[in-house]
Amino acid sequence: MADWQPSALQLERQAYRRSRTRRSALIAFVSTVVVFAAVAIAVVNSPGWSRTRDSFFDLRTGWHDMPALLRALWTNVQIMLICEVIVLVLATLIAVARTLQGPVFFPLRLLAAAYTDIFRGMPLLIVLFLVGYGLPSLRISALPSSPFILCIIALSLTYTAYVAEVLRAGIQSVHPSQRAAARSLGLTHLQTVRHVVFPQAVRRVLPALLNDFVSLQKDTSLVSIVGVLEVVLRAQNFNSQDYKFVHYVFAGLIFVALTVPLTRLTDWIAARQGWNGTGGGVV
Amino acid sequence: MTALTKPQPVLAVRGVRKVFGSNVVLNGFALTVAEGQCTVLIGASGSGKSTLLRCINLLEVVDDGVIELDGEDITDPRVDANRIRTKVGIVFQSFNLFPHLRVLDNVTLAPRRVHGVAREQAESEAMAMLERVGLREKATARPDELSGGQQQRVAIARALVNSPRVMLFDEVTSALDPELVGEVLSLIKDVKDEGTTMLLATHEMGFAKQAADLVCFLDGGRVLEQGPAAQVLGDPVEPRTRQFLARIIDAGRL
Numbered sequence: 001m002a003d004w005q006p007s008a009l010q011l012e013r014q015a016y017r018r019s020r021t022r023r024s025a026l027i028a029f030v031s032t033v034v035v036f037a038a039v040a041i042a043v044v045n046s047p048g049w050s051r052t053r054d055s056f057f058d059l060r061t062g063w064h065d066m067p068a069l070l071r072a073l074w075t076n077v078q079i080m081l082i083c084e085v086i087v088l089v090l091a092t093l094i095a096v097a098r099t100l101q102g103p104v105f106f107p108l109r110l111l112a113a114a115y116t117d118i119f120r121g122m123p124l125l126i127v128l129f130l131v132g133y134g135l136p137s138l139r140i141s142a143l144p145s146s147p148f149i150l151c152i153i154a155l156s157l158t159y160t161a162y163v164a165e166v167l168r169a170g171i172q173s174v175h176p177s178q179r180a181a182a183r184s185l186g187l188t189h190l191q192t193v194r195h196v197v198f199p200q201a202v203r204r205v206l207p208a209l210l211n212d213f214v215s216l217q218k219d220t221s222l223v224s225i226v227g228v229l230e231v232v233l234r235a236q237n238f239n240s241q242d243y244k245f246v247h248y249v250f251a252g253l254i255f256v257a258l259t260v261p262l263t264r265l266t267d268w269i270a271a272r273q274g275w276n277g278t279g280g281g282v283v
Numbered sequence: 284m285t286a287l288t289k290p291q292p293v294l295a296v297r298g299v300r301k302v303f304g305s306n307v308v309l310n311g312f313a314l315t316v317a318e319g320q321c322t323v324l325i326g327a328s329g330s331g332k333s334t335l336l337r338c339i340n341l342l343e344v345v346d347d348g349v350i351e352l353d354g355e356d357i358t359d360p361r362v363d364a365n366r367i368r369t370k371v372g373i374v375f376q377s378f379n380l381f382p383h384l385r386v387l388d389n390v391t392l393a394p395r396r397v398h399g400v401a402r403e404q405a406e407s408e409a410m411a412m413l414e415r416v417g418l419r420e421k422a423t424a425r426p427d428e429l430s431g432g433q434q435q436r437v438a439i440a441r442a443l444v445n446s447p448r449v450m451l452f453d454e455v456t457s458a459l460d461p462e463l464v465g466e467v468l469s470l471i472k473d474v475k476d477e478g479t480t481m482l483l484a485t486h487e488m489g490f491a492k493q494a495a496d497l498v499c500f501l502d503g504g505r506v507l508e509q510g511p512a513a514q515v516l517g518d519p520v521e522p523r524t525r526q527f528l529a530r531i532i533d534a535g536r537l
Contacts, residue, residue, distance in 0.1 A: 004310075007298065010347040016360050 091163035119161035132226030170201030299348035310504030326501030332484035372442030432463030
């Protein structure tokens, strides 16, 4: 309608809404500045600030050793990428195995349930010790002995259990009517899971999956305990040379820098695909 | 002068405009609903019936015009939408019951959380309301254990238990089997006979004939023709209304 002109009342409403938006933005801005300023002042005026600064915020030393940290980071990234692929494949198989119906599949279901129970419950550190030191001590020549591969096995075992449970929750959240519709078209159980249930399940649990993968990224730092030189062990080496903690601060920031783009990417994909159900809208 | 003789309408809609993208759904829409009256909105899909109801319940923000509830401009951005919604009941086409709550808890949710009614009183009132819609024995059931007609009756009880000033019904029988339509419509008829003010969008012309005090035919984003059911449905003036009714009759719905 090209001939429509907003009424005076509508113009006044729009002006009011704009002024409310400006007011909210101003309040948000001012409160943010005040909080950050208060924290900064409290930290800088603390009694131990000068020593803390020399140890934790010696940016020059940190920056100088940064390239070495980044080289060590490559190990973390490799472990992370390989683990993610293994975890996704195995977790999907286990989650689907747990959905199989009928007595024939009872042993499979039992096995999958036992596996997730054990590895979800066992602390990663202990799994790393058992796999990293236990497997090689068997002295079976067919088994891998490289710490790099052993720690990938340990991380995958633990995270497959987590991710399988997340995927299973997603599968169970898909309404039975979707299954009925798919089976009514003649699709088999596995075809139904593959083409109808699983795609919907993954969309629902995407944030939880991302959580687990971010968590996996961070836990790659634990592999230093079986002697793999990665970013945290590298920082520890530097720390033992100059007793400065700035290396840990930098290592931490590197991890944050790794996860933030991943989170934004996932949000962006979800928004672009229109996967966000409730949570939008004017109400 | 007329203000003295004519009581204030419960609902007055004036010059309301609502646009979705480039699609103008309501365009200078005007309508008044008087106390205790049943106003029925008819019209093709997309003629703005649902949009109007959603605007009245403030689920949509109007792009121009005024909606008054008991003389108060509820489209003013300064009003508290939640306070207005406590006075307006709406029943949706697809029931929208909360699937994780028992039937009784669906009905007591708003009284307890919004209206501050104590649990015992809310539950006894809810039970009375469920009795009223004939579903007392289903109080502990989950919504997905009920038929569509039963679910819709629960949805009506859920809205009615808050004693709203006006009840909005948005094609509440469109998702039901023909055999279940009757139970819901006869309940709505009872609610009307008790004097509840209601605004109802429907394709059920038979129901409009029986229950409507006023029938409005929506076309092009406004009320094209309105009047008593016998006139609008039986002897429409506007060619567009005739065309619409002819198609309905062809489809065997009148």
